[in-house]
Amino acid sequence: MHSLETTILTIGQQARIASRALAQLSHDARNHILLAMAEEMDGSQTEILEANARDVEAGRERGLSEAMIDRLTLTEARLQSLAQDIRDVAALPSPVGETIREWTRPNGMRIVKRRTPIGVIGIIYESRPNVTSDAAVLCIKTGNAVILRGGSEAIHSNQALASALQRGGNRAGLPENSVQLIPTTDREAVRLLAEMDAFVDLIVPRGGRSLIETVVRYARMPVIKHYHGVCIAYVDKDADFSMAQSIVLNGKTQRPGVCNALESLLVHKDIAAEFLPALAEHLREAGVELRGDAATQKILAPHVRAATEEDWSTEYLSLILAIRVVDDLDAAIAHIEKYGSHHSDVIITAHSETAERFLREIDSATVYWNASTRFSDGGEFGFGAEIGISTDKLHARGPMALEELTTYKYVIYGDGQIRS
Amino acid sequence: MHSLETTILTIGQQARIASRALAQLSHDARNHILLAMAEEMDGSQTEILEANARDVEAGRERGLSEAMIDRLTLTEARLQSLAQDIRDVAALPSPVGETIREWTRPNGMRIVKRRTPIGVIGIIYESRPNVTSDAAVLCIKTGNAVILRGGSEAIHSNQALASALQRGGNRAGLPENSVQLIPTTDREAVRLLAEMDAFVDLIVPRGGRSLIETVVRYARMPVIKHYHGVCIAYVDKDADFSMAQSIVLNGKTQRPGVCNALESLLVHKDIAAEFLPALAEHLREAGVELRGDAATQKILAPHVRAATEEDWSTEYLSLILAIRVVDDLDAAIAHIEKYGSHHSDVIITAHSETAERFLREIDSATVYWNASTRFSDGGEFGFGAEIGISTDKLHARGPMALEELTTYKYVIYGDGQIRS
Secondary structure (H helix, E strand, C coil), rough: CCHHHHHHHHHHHHHHHHHHHHHCCCHHHHHHHHHHHHHHHHHHHHHHHHHHHHHHHHHHHCCCCCCHHHHHHHCHHHHHHHHHHHHHHHHHCCCCCCEEEEEEEECCEEEEEEECCCCCEEEEECCHHHHHHHHHHHCCCCCCCCEEEEEHHHHHHHHHHHHHHHHHHCCCCCCCCCCCEEECCCCCHHHHHHCCCCCEEEEEEEECCHHHHHHHHCCCCCCCCCCCCEEEEEECCCHHHHHHHHHHHHHHHHHHHHCCCEEEEEHHHHHHHHHHHHHHHHHHHCCCCCEEEEHHHHHHHHEEEECHHHHHHCCCCCCEEEEEEEEHHHHHHHHHHHHHCCCCCEEEECCCHHHHHHHHHHCCCCCEEECHHHHCHHHHCCCCCEEEEECCCCCEEEEECCHHHHHEEEEEEEEEEEEC | CCCHHHHHHHHHHHHHHHHHHCCCCCCHHHHHHHHHHHHHHCCHHHHHHHHHHHHHHHHCCCCCCCCHHHHHHHHHHHHHHHHHHHHHHHHCCCCCCEEEEEECCCCEEEEEEEEECCEEEEEEEEECCCCHHHHHHHHHCCCCEEEEECHHHHHHHHHHHHHHHHHHHHCCCCCCCEEECCCCCCCCHHHHHHHCCCCCCCCECCHHCCCCCCCHHHCCCECCCCCCCCCEEEEEECCCCCHHHHHHHHHHHHHHHCCEEEEEEEHHHHHHHHHHHHHHHHHHCCEEEEEECCCHHHHHCCCCCEEHHHHHHCCCCCCCEEEEECCHHHHHHHHHHHHCCEEEEEEEECCCCHHHEEEECCCCEEEEEECCHHHHHHHHHHCCCCEEECCCCCCCEECCCCHHHHHEEEEEEEEEEECC
């Protein structure tokens, strides 16, 4: 067998064994392990920063953009914050073992639907080395073994981080091979991992479209995708203008590079001429480029260039906003269903029937009435942690946290019942 | 574009449109549609039975086994029972729209996690034409559009059943194309359907391993598999012998051809010599062939042939039982984790600590203490209906019913909140 195949297969087998041991630990034992990981993270700062410096230097040589270099760079402060994140996760309640539902059948059999770890989770990610720690910690918290596969730009940082987590964890009783980092950045490893459904129960790809596409093409196990967000705001004719302005500005400008930022704005035709000019001025002041349909161009001329068909479904991740004037709620819903990515969408209106129709008919992971789409986030939802924001519909939809890293089993208590 | 591609693509697009309309109907409207479907099923008996007779005749000509012919055959009584099943589903409460959880954030934002339809579900199945009705009805009940793809042996029956359901439904306001049957049994259609993630949110394959493998290989959307069941019973040294005997007999002989029937038996070494002979006699009386490890052969000689390594992981689906004597609970757990299929497993013991360890450590969809594995069934669980028994871990595990045909979205009520 090809040696890469052997490597990946061994990692998978080891992870399966680790997952069984890990699932049997108590909450206290798992939290104790997490605290030891945080401690080791603190103690290994020099080593991690040295490894990171090698990656950053290599990145500069390869001509990575400043934004990429920034994502790649670890500092003492960032490492301290990572260690603190681990302690915060240790302090969270664990969903594992929870009784989801419990009932007794007429024949006396008691059925308990109980939350359990998933088993082995593969996390495939790019550039940001902090994912190494974040993902491993959330998996261990929920009793899952994890196989990490980071990007080549961060290979030394990832190795140093994973080593620190393993060292700390092992000292506190973490079953061997509970946290494994694939030691190569060969793309072929992604395919081999994705095909290994005997040992991997779930893959979560976190990265660009091409990475996710590769995983989806090969994966034989469930994949929870974290695709892009084309988030859209609809300002209804019954909107409070100042609230609408504030929600649109927040959605577009507070952090434009993330998936829950706004990309398009729909405005009801009855208020467009009154609402848009003041908003546009604020947006331009914030450096936002506007692209509009004919009606918007007419109202805001000469400050708007024409939006193309492509604009409506583009995730800019930068200070650009596409604006369209729509006839009514139906047109807004039709636009969002056609062009949106079903991530997070918002209606601003004072009219509750209009809002309820929007909330009901928009088929997105998160639908807002009068609040910023920027709240689509595990932390902001109060989950205490986040593995990402799922754009899939099954198992995990929207912000994905500890509970979404678990499954369940049915535990049945009988006293001799047989089926007749 | 190739015409089959166009056909499948059109079916997908139509299903997506239908699913949006279907999701907006009230429970009453959906139930009214189901009752009209049942009525039309009753009224179309002649037509359906004629179509079925063509399939049965073709099946005989092609030399299908009697068991296959029986699975394929519809009768007046079976059709009446299908129509009654539809009425029963109409009478069930619907999980759609249910609030799963609801909370308010410190900033005043109210978050409601609400159950919604999944969207478009593809069901790929073999031989039994009743799946056409069962699957369509459960999907409509939960507000999902369905694309059906039955086997070639039942093509006329499936078409007649789907037509009746469509006719009845449409008369009662079912959105057009909510129930579509792929009009060809070309295998290529399965691949095209599985690749169409833009329009299909979930595929449920119900059939043999080769069908499931094909779907898994191509699918770009979630697949919930209904694989085989290698269900295993462990009779502990502290078992009540008569209870153990009754549970093993029931698991093996009550209906051997189904996935929740027993395939293997593990017996604690301390009681094997005392327990096995009486059990073996009852099993042999019921026509069960026994295959055993060396210890079992010694106890039951000459009535047991040697079990091979392959026997331990075989789903016989017939009157054969593999028996092994194990040293202790650890050995039993290790055997089940290695050879079982994580479907349904049972321990028979009077000792609660032993039982709790088994229930905790066996990672199967359903784990039993002192009850027959034959209860792994949506109806027996009290779900009122069943789309199948999932052998997957995510979204649906074990008996899969109405709730598992739904997903959720987060609905957020604000009064102008923005993120700082």
